[in-house]
Amino acid sequence: MRKRRAAFVAAGVAAALAATTACGSGSDNGGSDAANFEAKPSGTMSYWGFDNPDDVGQARLDHAAKQLDGVTIESDQTGFDAQKFTTRLASGNVPDVVQMDRELVLTYAAQNLILPLDTCLSANKVGKDRWYPSVVDSVTYKDQIWAVPQFYQPPAIILNKTVMDAAGVQDTDIDTSNPDKLLAAIGKMYKANGDVPSTLGFNPQAIGQTNLWLVGMGGRLADENGQPALDDPNNVAALELLKKIVDAQGGFAKYKSFTDSFDMFGEKNQFVQNQVGAEVDAQWYPNVLSPYKDKIKLAAVPFRGKDGNPVTASSGTSFVVPAKAKNPAAACRWALALTEDGSWTAAAEARAATVKQKNSIDTGLFTGSPVADKAIREQFVKPSGNAGFDQVISTYYDIVDKGKSVGASPAGQQIKQELLNALTAALLGSKTAQQALADAQAASMDAYKTVTGG
Amino acid sequence: MTPSTVTPRDTGTRSRSRRSTRPARTARYNRREALAGYLFISPWIVGFLVFTAGTMIYSLVISFSHYNLATNVIRPAGTSNYQELLENPKVATSLGNTLFYAVLAVPLEICFALLLAMLLNGVGRGAGFFRTVYYLPKMTPMVATASMFLLLLNGNTGAINQGLRSIGIDGPQWLVDPGWVKPSIVLMTLWGVSGTMVIFLAALKNVPRDLYEVASLDGAGPVRKFFSITLPMISGAMFFNVIILTIHAFQVFDQAYLLFWRDQNNAAPDASLFYAVYLFQEAFRQFNFGFAAAMAWLLFVILMILTFIQVRVGNRFVYYEGGR
Numbered sequence: 001m002r003k004r005r006a007a008f009v010a011a012g013v014a015a016a017l018a019a020t021t022a023c024g025s026g027s028d029n030g031g032s033d034a035a036n037f038e039a040k041p042s043g044t045m046s047y048w049g050f051d052n053p054d055d056v057g058q059a060r061l062d063h064a065a066k067q068l069d070g071v072t073i074e075s076d077q078t079g080f081d082a083q084k085f086t087t088r089l090a091s092g093n094v095p096d097v098v099q100m101d102r103e104l105v106l107t108y109a110a111q112n113l114i115l116p117l118d119t120c121l122s123a124n125k126v127g128k129d130r131w132y133p134s135v136v137d138s139v140t141y142k143d144q145i146w147a148v149p150q151f152y153q154p155p156a157i158i159l160n161k162t163v164m165d166a167a168g169v170q171d172t173d174i175d176t177s178n179p180d181k182l183l184a185a186i187g188k189m190y191k192a193n194g195d196v197p198s199t200l201g202f203n204p205q206a207i208g209q210t211n212l213w214l215v216g217m218g219g220r221l222a223d224e225n226g227q228p229a230l231d232d233p234n235n236v237a238a239l240e241l242l243k244k245i246v247d248a249q250g251g252f253a254k255y256k257s258f259t260d261s262f263d264m265f266g267e268k269n270q271f272v273q274n275q276v277g278a279e280v281d282a283q284w285y286p287n288v289l290s291p292y293k294d295k296i297k298l299a300a301v302p303f304r305g306k307d308g309n310p311v312t313a314s315s316g317t318s319f320v321v322p323a324k325a326k327n328p329a330a331a332c333r334w335a336l337a338l339t340e341d342g343s344w345t346a347a348a349e350a351r352a353a354t355v356k357q358k359n360s361i362d363t364g365l366f367t368g369s370p371v372a373d374k375a376i377r378e379q380f381v382k383p384s385g386n387a388g389f390d391q392v393i394s395t396y397y398d399i400v401d402k403g404k405s406v407g408a409s410p411a412g413q414q415i416k417q418e419l420l421n422a423l424t425a426a427l428l429g430s431k432t433a434q435q436a437l438a439d440a441q442a443a444s445m446d447a448y449k450t451v452t453g454g
Numbered sequence: 455m456t457p458s459t460v461t462p463r464d465t466g467t468r469s470r471s472r473r474s475t476r477p478a479r480t481a482r483y484n485r486r487e488a489l490a491g492y493l494f495i496s497p498w499i500v501g502f503l504v505f506t507a508g509t510m511i512y513s514l515v516i517s518f519s520h521y522n523l524a525t526n527v528i529r530p531a532g533t534s535n536y537q538e539l540l541e542n543p544k545v546a547t548s549l550g551n552t553l554f555y556a557v558l559a560v561p562l563e564i565c566f567a568l569l570l571a572m573l574l575n576g577v578g579r580g581a582g583f584f585r586t587v588y589y590l591p592k593m594t595p596m597v598a599t600a601s602m603f604l605l606l607l608n609g610n611t612g613a614i615n616q617g618l619r620s621i622g623i624d625g626p627q628w629l630v631d632p633g634w635v636k637p638s639i640v641l642m643t644l645w646g647v648s649g650t651m652v653i654f655l656a657a658l659k660n661v662p663r664d665l666y667e668v669a670s671l672d673g674a675g676p677v678r679k680f681f682s683i684t685l686p687m688i689s690g691a692m693f694f695n696v697i698i699l700t701i702h703a704f705q706v707f708d709q710a711y712l713l714f715w716r717d718q719n720n721a722a723p724d725a726s727l728f729y730a731v732y733l734f735q736e737a738f739r740q741f742n743f744g745f746a747a748a749m750a751w752l753l754f755v756i757l758m759i760l761t762f763i764q765v766r767v768g769n770r771f772v773y774y775e776g777g778r
Contacts, residue, residue: 083738089523101718111741112524195624196610207721253627257609260629323524413718413739420721428723430632443544447740 045330049099059350096331110410120332147318154312189277222407228444239433252427414447517747535748556703571654600712657691
């Protein structure tokens with residue numbers, strides 16, 4: 001009896017094992033072979049990650065829906081989540097198109113978790129020249145395009161003239177190519193209650209805009225082959241400069257706690273409260289500040305590289321089509337419809353209506369497409385009557401074609417994480433910049449070898 | 455009357471038949487009872503086999519493999535994933551952080567939960583109200599709790615440091631200074647200690663009142679009563695809580711992830727890299743499922759050893775009502 005029972009249990013366990021390990025018997029071709037981007041879009045298409053669309057997003061969604069006549073569009077408007085995406089891929093229940101940060105794209109591409117989109121573009125007669133070259137570079141791997149990019153938010157430096165004037169600091173003093181001059185200006189504007197900062201002379205956005213500091217100092221995250229290059233001497237110089245800037249303002253711990261407490265999107269933001277004299281910000285931030293135009297006095301200067309020339313860094317989001325997507329043709333057409341000129345025009349019209357309703361300022365849209373950017377600027381971005389804001393807007397338009405890439409890598413996600421770890425260690429002083437980046441390089445190389453099988 | 459004392463003359467054919475069929479009926483009855491029992495617990499058994507045992511065995515297979523998520527194909531990797539556990543410095547860092555957290559968090563949770571339970575046990579009127587209030591933090595979503603602690607623990611403007619500043623103490627940079635990162639997570643853990651508190655409260659309610667009365671007559675004070683009566687009588691609950699909290703401490707994820715690692719553009723000190731967080735990163739951000747599975751098995755083995763030691767040591771001190 002006991003033997004029979006044992007046999008029964010053993011059989012049950014074996015069946016459970018067989019059921020679970022059966023998952024591993026799939027073919028080794030990913031699913032990209034089945035992708036057909038040339039078919040006429042039809043059926044049902046689902047998208048994910050286009051969460052909480054604002055006026056601009058909704059206008060583009062409406063425009064894209066009209067271009068896909070006869071296609072039923074379903075949405076999951078939650079934000080992108082790596083674990084959810086992975087789980088859905090493992091189960092084979094994937095959406096047809098996903099919006100994700102451009103910095104993630106190559107990591108997923110290297111794992112064949114998403115489809116290359118060159119056929120998608122050619123089938124829809126869309127050339128790479130729709131986007132800025134640095135934007136295309138950020139989604140290119142092994143000479144293939146892996147995402148439909150959108151937006152290009154170049155960072156520049158917004159000046160709080162109220163704080164600067166009170167400290168006797170000129171616009172030309174905020175010059176990132178001249179560290180001594182910059183540090184002197186910071187010293188004039190920085191204020192603290194005891195040892196707690198109350199006004200930063202300059203918020204370098206050390207964590208949020210690290211890529212800008214790297215390209216500004218001539219550094220990079222990866223070389224032309226996608227191999228990590230964190231130990232580049234220019235990267236070391238960038239981190240050392242950031243440490244000097246942060247140390248001049250109470251040190252990293254106090255600096256970070258202070259910036260974490262900013263009411264960045266509210267009416268008590270750091271410019272209204274005069275908590276910063278100058279700050280690195282992406283192009284969308286003047287739009288956040290525009291409702292408070294009567295309370296603040298702004299100007300802007302470009303971020304200057306060590307050679308003294310304006311420079312900026314590419315960032316934005318993109319649409320990818322997962323491997324095993326059931327309706328890649330519709331997904332491809334939908335993503336391209338969202339990023340075509342008509343879509344951006346509809347978005348700009350919606351934004352203009354919002355601006356008129358709220359009596360704020362139209363700061364323009366930075367779409368990732370040079371043609372759309374130019375058209376929107378000419379048609380919608382008009383003098384606002386606020387000279388400071390107009391100069392800020394103009395500065396961003398002036399630098400949009402000065403973008404440089406930090407390099408793209410299939411281990412991009414790990415490299416970025418290691419960079420942030422190194423940055424934290426260097427700014428806290430627990431390691432020198434050189435040691436922190438050397439450690440980060442070693443960890444990134446391990447990840448790179450794992451990804452590429454090298 | 456036992457069967458050996460019954461003669462055939464006394465009982466006749468009917469008795470003989472009853473004698474021979476009774477064991478068979480009993481056996482049938484027992485089988486039916488057993489079958490019914492198995493049927494009743496079968497949902498759990500199926501769930502355990504498929505969702506626990508099955509997945510555990512599958513993860514063991516994956517830990518000796520390279521698993522490709524896109525193709526769902528497993529390639530044998532030998533022991534390379536386990537070798538990497540020894541070579542990867544982040545494994546040691548995250549394990550050290552987790553161990554430090556467990557050593558700090560478990561005793562504090564036990565003490566704090568026991569203190570709250572004793573306070574609640576002493577409340578007469580309105581005990582239900584206070585029990586509800588004290589249990590509310592456990593019902594609050596962890597994301598909301600993390601958001602609140604991000605504000606509370608801000609080194610410059612947080613309420614905790616402002617409170618400390620008002621009494622002349624310059625508080626630490628809780629969320630940035632590597633030396634204070636783990637204590638800040640322990641603080642957040644203590645906020646949700648009410649689950650442990652409820653178990654202690656139930657145990658305290660079961661301590662016979664007459665033991666305290668006798669002790670009072672003998673002149674014992676509150677401290678003596680606590681160490682000589684309360685603590686031994688609730689040692690079973692204490693033992694259970696220590697084991698469960700230790701396991702939870704080694705699996706700590708939510709607090710560290712929400713405070714430091716959720717935003718992939720945020721910079722977090724190494725001190726906040728806990729074992730489960732690193733495991734998650736390897737699996738779901740780097741797609742190293744084989745290595746992540748090996749990490750999971752290492753943690754499983756560590757917890758098994760710790761639990762074994764705790765059981766062996768704990769049994770010497772635990773009082774079991776009615777014996778073991």
